[in-house]
Amino acid sequence: MQNENNEKPKIICIGGPTGVGKTALAIKLANLFDGEIISCDSIAIYKHLDIGSAKPDKTEQSQAKHYMIDIKEPNEQFDMAEYRQMSKEIIQDILSRGKLPIIVGGTGLYMKGLLFPLELGNSQKNDEIRNKYKKIADEQGGEKLLELLSKVDPESASKLHPKDTLRIIRALEIYELTGQKKSSIKTELVSEYDYMLIFLNDDRKELYARIDSRVDKMMALGLEDEVQNLIKDYNLTAQNQSMQGIGYKEFFDYFDNKLSKEELVETIKQNSRHYAKRQITWFKAMPECKEYNCHNVEKIINDTKVFLKK
Numbered sequence: 001m002q003n004e005n006n007e008k009p010k011i012i013c014i015g016g017p018t019g020v021g022k023t024a025l026a027i028k029l030a031n032l033f034d035g036e037i038i039s040c041d042s043i044a045i046y047k048h049l050d051i052g053s054a055k056p057d058k059t060e061q062s063q064a065k066h067y068m069i070d071i072k073e074p075n076e077q078f079d080m081a082e083y084r085q086m087s088k089e090i091i092q093d094i095l096s097r098g099k100l101p102i103i104v105g106g107t108g109l110y111m112k113g114l115l116f117p118l119e120l121g122n123s124q125k126n127d128e129i130r131n132k133y134k135k136i137a138d139e140q141g142g143e144k145l146l147e148l149l150s151k152v153d154p155e156s157a158s159k160l161h162p163k164d165t166l167r168i169i170r171a172l173e174i175y176e177l178t179g180q181k182k183s184s185i186k187t188e189l190v191s192e193y194d195y196m197l198i199f200l201n202d203d204r205k206e207l208y209a210r211i212d213s214r215v216d217k218m219m220a221l222g223l224e225d226e227v228q229n230l231i232k233d234y235n236l237t238a239q240n241q242s243m244q245g246i247g248y249k250e251f252f253d254y255f256d257n258k259l260s261k262e263e264l265v266e267t268i269k270q271n272s273r274h275y276a277k278r279q280i281t282w283f284k285a286m287p288e289c290k291e292y293n294c295h296n297v298e299k300i301i302n303d304t305k306v307f308l309k310k
Contacts, residue, residue, distance in 0.1 A: 008194040009095050010308060014104040015040075015111055015283040016200035017276035018246075019211045021294045023056050025200060026104040028297065029304060030064035036094045038087050039068040040105030040114070043245040045083075046074050048230060051223045052247030054214065074242040075234045080113040081166050087114050091193075100308070108282035109161055115197075115286075116189045129176050133169040148172060155183035189287050196307040198300060199283045199291045208273050215269045218247060227251045246271045 012029060014022050026037050039045070044055035047070045055069055067090045072078050087103070087110075094101045103111060137145050142162030149168050150157035156171045171182040202210070227248055230236055236243050238252045247268055254264040283289055292300050 008192060009091075009101075010194045010196075011091060011101040011103060012304065012307075013040075013111060013115070013195050013197045014102065014200060015108060015197065015279075015286075015289075016106065016294075017202075017207060017279040018054075018106050018272055019214050019276070020200045020202055020207060022104050022106065022200055023060060025198070025294070025297065025300065026102050027056075027060060027064045029301070030100075030102055032301060033100050033304065033308065034098075035100035035102040036065040037067065038090055038094075038101060038103045039066060040083075040087075040103050040107050040111050041068075042078070042083075042107040042110060043242070043248075044069050044105070045072050045078055046070070046076075046242045047072065048074055048233075049226075049242060049245070049248070051218050051221050051226045052245065054218070072242075073234070074230050074236060075240060077241055079166075080110050080164055083110045084113045106279050108279060108286070109164055112286060113164070113166070115191045115193065115195060117192065126173060126177055129173045130169055133172050134165075137165045137169070142168065145169065145172070149175075153181040153183055156181065195288070196304065197283075197286060197289045198304075199286075199289045200294050201280065201291055202294045207276060211272045211276060212269050215247070215265060215272060219265060223247065224251070228255075231255075246275055 014026050043053040091101045142165045145168045146162050152175050160168055174182050250267045253259045
């Protein structure tokens, strides 16, 4: 799908709240437009986190080629920078074979990091400064970096996540080199891809009902056993990155007898609904986001045809 005349390569991105039907849509588009799917989910990357992550099952994965699923052990770390690097290589491979890359998932941080470069115009770069802050991140975590940034550029800090260490470091680097706050530098997000961002959404009441039903199904499928086995087999704690996902982190209070089974299930449902709300806000704020109701698949297919032909 590499365009002629050195134009930007076309890719399809599908984002939206948890439980809205992103995987089913991605598979349909992959089959219609000769595409291959790159997962954009910070929990689906982990092996053995199957039920709580709601990653595509074997049947779904057999219907279209999937990447970036089950690539890390549950006790390993992973971040946006690694996601971007690996996904860019996969995109290039898919394009080289004349196929369409389809990025799908609810981790907006990863999708934004993939679509847009971190550089800000012609601002200087300094490896010594970057390495200094990277060392702080490695030793003390992203929260410490964000704390440092909030002291010099609170506006930028308020818009960043502790896991987005690359952007935090870049903002600190700009301030240290120029004395300017990153938030005061007017920049435009420009992507190296010609992308169509499909933001899949639904009526809030229907979405929340689907989320609640999904959590009940996860419990019935054996989510509790999955979490117990993961903790035992990999010696995991609540601090492990894989255990910070919704549907996993809540179990630690349950195992410590701080929650009843009923309270555990309700907490997972509540956290999932709150997360869906944050996902909606995040994706709506991304450039060129096109919102579609999840039931209007024909409209999405037609618009995708137009995008790919233009």
